[in-house]
Amino acid sequence: MYSRYIPSAGGQKPTNNVQESPVAKQSPAPPTATNGDGLSYSRYIPGVTPQKQAETPTVQRFEDEPVSPQPKRKRNDGEQLQEPQTKKSKKSKRGKQDVPAENMVEQDGDTEEADDKAEHTSKHARRREKDSEAVPEEQASAEQGKKTKKSKPSEQHGADVKERKGKKEKKKKDKKREEASDEADNESAPDDQNPERTVDPEMVDAEPATENGITPEPEEQQPKKPKKEKKKKSQDVPMNEAQEAEEQDTRHKAVFERLGKSLKYAEIIKEQGIDEEPEEPAELHGLEPLPQPPRAAPSTAKPTYETLPPWLSAPICVSADTRTPFAELGILPKAARVLEQKGYTEAFAVQTAALPLLLPTNKQQPGDLLVSAATGSGKTLAYALPIVRDLSNSVVTRLRALVVLPTRELVKQAQETFELCAKAYEGEDRKRVRVGIAIGNQSLASEQDLLVGKETRYDPEAYKQLEQEAPSSSSHATSASKEDDLDALLGGPDTQQRRANPRLGPWQGQVVDFSSKVDVLICTPGRLVEHLDQTPGFTLSHVRWLVVDEADKLLAQSFQGWLDVVLEKFKTSSSVFGARDFPDMPYSGVRKILLSATLTRDLSLLNQLALWRPKLIVLESGQDAQVAEHSLPEELREFAVRVHDANLKPLYLLDLLRSPHMATNDDGVAKNENLLATRAQSDASSDTSSDDSSSDSDSSSDSSSDSDTDSDTSSSSSSSSESATSRTQTRKPPSTPRSLIFTKSNESALRLSRLLALLDPSLATQIGTLTSTTPTSVRRKTLRAFSAPASPLRLIIASDLVARGIDIPKLPHVINYDLPPSVAGYVHRVGRTARAGREGCAWTLVGDGESGWFWGKIGKSAAVKRAQKVGRVLIEEMSEERIEEYEAALEKLGKEALESRKK
Numbered sequence: 001m002y003s004r005y006i007p008s009a010g011g012q013k014p015t016n017n018v019q020e021s022p023v024a025k026q027s028p029a030p031p032t033a034t035n036g037d038g039l040s041y042s043r044y045i046p047g048v049t050p051q052k053q054a055e056t057p058t059v060q061r062f063e064d065e066p067v068s069p070q071p072k073r074k075r076n077d078g079e080q081l082q083e084p085q086t087k088k089s090k091k092s093k094r095g096k097q098d099v100p101a102e103n104m105v106e107q108d109g110d111t112e113e114a115d116d117k118a119e120h121t122s123k124h125a126r127r128r129e130k131d132s133e134a135v136p137e138e139q140a141s142a143e144q145g146k147k148t149k150k151s152k153p154s155e156q157h158g159a160d161v162k163e164r165k166g167k168k169e170k171k172k173k174d175k176k177r178e179e180a181s182d183e184a185d186n187e188s189a190p191d192d193q194n195p196e197r198t199v200d201p202e203m204v205d206a207e208p209a210t211e212n213g214i215t216p217e218p219e220e221q222q223p224k225k226p227k228k229e230k231k232k233k234s235q236d237v238p239m240n241e242a243q244e245a246e247e248q249d250t251r252h253k254a255v256f257e258r259l260g261k262s263l264k265y266a267e268i269i270k271e272q273g274i275d276e277e278p279e280e281p282a283e284l285h286g287l288e289p290l291p292q293p294p295r296a297a298p299s300t301a302k303p304t305y306e307t308l309p310p311w312l313s314a315p316i317c318v319s320a321d322t323r324t325p326f327a328e329l330g331i332l333p334k335a336a337r338v339l340e341q342k343g344y345t346e347a348f349a350v351q352t353a354a355l356p357l358l359l360p361t362n363k364q365q366p367g368d369l370l371v372s373a374a375t376g377s378g379k380t381l382a383y384a385l386p387i388v389r390d391l392s393n394s395v396v397t398r399l400r401a402l403v404v405l406p407t408r409e410l411v412k413q414a415q416e417t418f419e420l421c422a423k424a425y426e427g428e429d430r431k432r433v434r435v436g437i438a439i440g441n442q443s444l445a446s447e448q449d450l451l452v453g454k455e456t457r458y459d460p461e462a463y464k465q466l467e468q469e470a471p472s473s474s475s476h477a478t479s480a481s482k483e484d485d486l487d488a489l490l491g492g493p494d495t496q497q498r499r500a501n502p503r504l505g506p507w508q509g510q511v512v513d514f515s516s517k518v519d520v521l522i523c524t525p526g527r528l529v530e531h532l533d534q535t536p537g538f539t540l541s542h543v544r545w546l547v548v549d550e551a552d553k554l555l556a557q558s559f560q561g562w563l564d565v566v567l568e569k570f571k572t573s574s575s576v577f578g579a580r581d582f583p584d585m586p587y588s589g590v591r592k593i594l595l596s597a598t599l600t601r602d603l604s605l606l607n608q609l610a611l612w613r614p615k616l617i618v619l620e621s622g623q624d625a626q627v628a629e630h631s632l633p634e635e636l637r638e639f640a641v642r643v644h645d646a647n648l649k650p651l652y653l654l655d656l657l658r659s660p661h662m663a664t665n666d667d668g669v670a671k672n673e674n675l676l677a678t679r680a681q682s683d684a685s686s687d688t689s690s691d692d693s694s695s696d697s698d699s700s701s702d703s704s705s706d707s708d709t710d711s712d713t714s715s716s717s718s719s720s721s722e723s724a725t726s727r728t729q730t731r732k733p734p735s736t737p738r739s740l741i742f743t744k745s746n747e748s749a750l751r752l753s754r755l756l757a758l759l760d761p762s763l764a765t766q767i768g769t770l771t772s773t774t775p776t777s778v779r780r781k782t783l784r785a786f787s788a789p790a791s792p793l794r795l796i797i798a799s800d801l802v803a804r805g806i807d808i809p810k811l812p813h814v815i816n817y818d819l820p821p822s823v824a825g826y827v828h829r830v831g832r833t834a835r836a837g838r839e840g841c842a843w844t845l846v847g848d849g850e851s852g853w854f855w856g857k858i859g860k861s862a863a864v865k866r867a868q869k870v871g872r873v874l875i876e877e878m879s880e881e882r883i884e885e886y887e888a889a890l891e892k893l894g895k896e897a898l899e900s901r902k903k
């Protein structure tokens with residue numbers, strides 16, 4: 001609520017006297033003037049008769065304005081000065097009396113207090129006007145003087161204060177002031193130091209008094225009183241003020257005394273430990289409490305936020321260094337002996353975990369199995385051994401195990417392991433398990449002959465029955481070859497019928513019986529689909545094992561929709577009763593085994609397989625029990641070779657191959673002290689000091705870029721120290737270290753092979769190339785030659801064709817000439833070395849523009865679990881002479897390429 005000044009109707013004509021007054025000349029305000037808030041006040045102007053009551057302005061009140069809890073001070077534009085200045089100005093105003101009344105008054109029309117002020121000020125004004133007529137001039141001046149600085153209320157003012165006493169809020173304020181006044185030596189502080197005081201309503205009234213030119217009484221003579229007191233007290237009782245002050249003092253003293261006593265009493269009670277009197281029991285009055293159910297015990301079960309199924313979130317973890325004698329795992333002594341002859345004295349960790357679950361000795365309910373274990377950890381034997389053990393119990397040869405792998409080389413490799421196991425389980429009432437492969441390296445017909453046997457017999461009754469039957473669902477030749485079409489044309493309608501059911505023989509009454517020639521078929525997915533489609537008598541009706549090795553790759557890619565086709569066959573070919581029974585187990589069905597070093601945890605992919613009671617085995621490396629997305633072999637050492645100038649990358653590779661870092665014997669064991677030193681530094685990379693950074697800057701023209709991409713100072717320092725101690729030497733080691741070099745494509749592999757031969761003609765006979773364009777027979781030959789220690793073949797430059805699964809015995813080095821396409825790609829590539837618990841080194845050439853990706857995704861990624869940190873190797877800057885040689889080699893290569901295109 002605020003007050004607003006509304007001038008009386010018709011305005012007010014200033015009298016002549018007023019116009020003559022010096023004050024009036026400066027101010028247009030009438031004798032009964034209003035301040036900026038519309039508050040009226042009376043002003044003493046000698047010789048001017050105050051206006052009558054009827055002419056005083058009315059005050060209109062508004063309820064809809066927000067009420068400020070405290071009076072706010074609004075300055076006029078001219079009142080920008082700070083408070084001390086305000087005081088000065090006030091004094092000057094008093095002295096000079098030349099400032100308009102509006103400027104003298106605090107502008108505040110918004111607050112409640114201001115409303116009150118406005119109200120009673122207007123009353124005051126009216127009353128003062130009356131009083132000014134009656135009270136002699138001296139008395140009036142004395143009264144006004146009291147109001148100014150000491151804010152002594154007038155009689156009317158005292159009455160107003162009493163009225164306001166009823167208001168709660170004002171009471172509180174008054175009380176506060178009262179308390180404050182006791183301590184603050186009765187208004188010793190000047191008003192202008194207290195912003196609240198500057199807006200004191202009394203001040204509003206007081207200002208006009210100073211304007212009247214009447215000098216207020218000196219402050220010293222007036223007793224300093226709290227404002228509230230001043231308001232309460234009436235003008236005419238100066239004696240009562242002193243009495244009241246005394247009374248209040250005594251009252252305050254009494255209150256403080258009582259407080260002190262009670263505090264002392266409380267302390268005594270505390271010290272003596274006196275209990276307070278117990279409360280008397282309340283009378284119940286027949287309102288007895290209703291029987292309540294017992295309180296439920298708080299649940300101790302922890303909420304689970306797991307979204308993965310338990311088998312995936314809580315896998316079977318096995319430490320990578322676990323070794324167990326085969327005999328302890330239920331492997332027959334004769335089989336264990338055969339394995340030992342091959343060098344398999346103990347079961348590796350993954351075999352220790354998987355064999356008991358897959359062998360028929362398993363007491364647990366059988367189900368599907370997933371294995372996620374590092375490269376070279378022996379996964380192949382982990383599934384081959386129990387499958388062969390199971391199939392060796394059979395009497396009749398039927399296709400009972402289907403093993404699917406992504407490449408021909410891997411199929412061949414798995415075949416060797418299965419053959420070993422078949423040998424191990426042969427004899428002693430066990431049949432020799434027959435292992436077949438289907439990889440498309442020969443014609444379909446010849447493969448069909450190897451897989452499916454055919455016998456013809458004369459049986460007219462069976463023939464008739466077959467004629468009436470629908471085409472066989474188990475095997476059918478839907479996409480017949482051109483030769484078959486010719487047969488059909490020559491052979492007439494019978495031939496078409498025969499094609500519909502391949503069991504119908506070429507002659508009337510002749511029936512064909514098909515039989516599987518293999519117990520285990522290891523195949524690539526594409527060739528499997530072809531056989532299912534085109535090979536008569538090829539059936540999956542008896543299959544009870546399905547192995548998907550390198551499962552992440554096989555599930556991520558369609559490979560002619562092989563999985564859907566196979567799973568469909570598993571559903572429809574179960575017509576033969578007991579075909580999928582496990583002889584030593586109360587179980588019937590197809591057991592699925594999925595394996596990979598980078599096994600997918602993608603449930604949408606895994607769900608395609610309709611897994612039944614699956615279990616997941618995860619190989620842990622190191623002491624850290626945390627399961628990472630990918631883990632590398634514990635014996636693998638990784639190095640990043642910085643390539644400053646990507647255009648000279650082949651020269652960097654040559655220098656690396658000739659450097660002492662790579663000098664190892666053919667078993668992958670370090671031959672050279674420098675390499676051991678490098679390894680030691682790599683191990684200690686975390687605590688190497690960075691005080692040799694100067695050497696880094698010596699060798700590197702833009703060493704800052706290295707630190708930009710790699711914030712880990714410890715690793716940087718390791719690189720620096722390496723650069724200082726193990727700088728690449730161009731001294732030639734005794735022989736080229738046996739290395740598998742990966743490029744990003746077939747083309748780059750071929751180009752690099754030729755370029756290296758041109759740069760160093762001595763390497764020409766030592767280099768082999770493996771790409772998807774290489775014929776299978778050449779691939780196999782190359783790999784075999786590379787595995788032989790005495791072979792001249794020292795380097796294989798390959799595409800990612802051989803990145804997965806290929807087992808090259810005792811390969812000491814893998815070099816990533818080009819960065820791998822993914823983290824999984826890196827894991828598989830470098831996994832060609834450090835296999836089966838042996839040492840091995842992986843070297844990655846990292847260009848300055850690639851280091852961010854390499855260190856972020858691979859080198860320092862938490863997703864890749866490694867035993868040791870990735871070390872760094874710096875190659876010396878290339879001399880001008882070498883660069884010229886390189887350019888000459890490039891030119892020659894270009895000419896060769898042109899010539900080959902012309903041909």
Ligand SMILES: Nc1ncnc2c1ncn2[C@@H]1O[C@H](COP(=O)(O)OP(=O)(O)OP(=O)(O)O)[C@@H](O)[C@H]1O
Pocket residue numbers: 343344345346347348351373374375376377378379380381596597804805806807809831835836
């Ligand atoms: N128990 C064992 N004792 C000694 N050597 C073994 C044993 N089991 C397997 N190996 C050897 O370990 C090497 C790696 O085996 P395997 O190829 O099965 O590994 P992997 O886990 O399948 O690797 P990748 O994931 O790369 O395919 C092979 O040379 C194999 O002969």
